[in-house]
Amino acid sequence: MTVHEHTVTETEHKKRVDKILSDLLQDHSRSQIQSWIETGNVKLNGEAVKANHKCLADDVITWEIPETKPLILEPENIPLDIVYEDSDLLVVNKPKGMVVHPSAGHQSGTLVHALLYHCTDLSGINGVERPGIVHRIDMDTSGLLVVAKNDFSHQHLSEQLQEKTLKRTYEAIVHGEIGHETGLIDAPIGRDPKDRQKMGIVDNGKPAVTHFRVLEHFPEYTHVECQLETGRTHQIRVHMHYIGFPIVGDPKYGRRKTLDVQGQALHAKQLAFIHPRTEQWMTFEAASPAIFTEVLDQIRKKY
DSSP states (O other): OOEEEEEOOGGGTTOBHHHHHHHHOTTSOHHHHHHHHHTTOEEETTEEOOTTOBOOTTOEEEEEOOOOOOOOOOOOOOOOOEEEEOSSEEEEEEOTTOOSSOBTTBOSSSHHHHHHHHOSOOOOTTOTTSTTBOSOOOTTOEEEEEEESSHHHHHHHHHHHHTTOSEEEEEEEEESOOSSSEEEEEOOEEEETTEEEEEEEOTTSBOOEEEEEEEEEOSSEEEEEEEESSOOTTHHHHHHHHTTOOBTTOTTTSOSSOOOOSSOSEEEEEEEEEOTTTOOEEEEEOOOOHHHHHHHHHHHHHO
16 A cells, blocks of 8 residues: 655644545545544554544654455345336335445445345446446435436436436425525535535535425425436535525434434435437326425424
C-alpha cells in the first residue's frame, strides 16, 4: 500500500484529524476514514491516533488506503413486490427499510441480493455491486424503481434519465402549511461542507430541480406531490428542508419532534418511461405504504 502524507496547515489548526482527511479525500466518506483510523491505517507524527484528536499546525498525518476485497454477491430469497416484468426490465415496489444496493454498512438484505435470486439476467453497466440498477431511492423511502435486465435496456433507460423523459413522481408529508398550490425549487445540491454524511444547497453543487404541488393543506402539515426533473442524492428531502418544509420523520434533514413514520414520509408513487424495446410509453403506480396512509389519516382526524 502507498503511504500518503499531509502537513497540517495554520487554517487546519485545532481541527479533528478525521475532518482534515475527509476534506482532503472527498471520494471517501468520513465513516470510511474513521474506520481506517480504528484499524491503524492513519498515524499522526508516526503514532496511532483517535478520530477526534485535534491536530496542531505542522503535525504530519500519514495514511494508507486499505485494499478493498472483491465483493461476492450471494442471491438471497427475499420477497419482491414486482409490479411489471418482461425480458428487458422489471418494475419493483421497494419497501421502506430496504437498501437498494450493497455498501460498506449493508453487505446483505439489499434489493440487489433479492434481484439476483429472482433472475440471473441483469445488466452489468453499473458493475458487480449494482447489477441492473438504473436509479436509486433511499433506504427509508418506499416505492417504484425500474431495473434493467440487459445492457441495451440499461443504456436506453439511462439516456431517458439524462434527457429528463423518465418521469418520477413522489408523495410526501411535510411539516408546516405551504401557502400556495404549486412550486418549483431550483437549487444546486452537493456534499454539506460541515457534515460529509449529509447533502446540502451549495454554490458549486450539481443542478437540481424539483416541482411540487399541494394535495392537501393542514394547519401544521402539508401533503404534497413532487416530481423530479433531476435526480440528486436526497434531492426532495434537501429541497423541502431548504424551503422550510422538511419531510415528516426525516432523520437527517427533518425536525426532532415529529410523527412516527419509521423514516421519512416519502413514497415514489409513479414511474413513467418509454419501453426500450417496444418504444411504448408505460406508466406504473404504487399505493403508499400502510404507515404513510395511517399517519395521513391521523393528521386528517386531528384537523
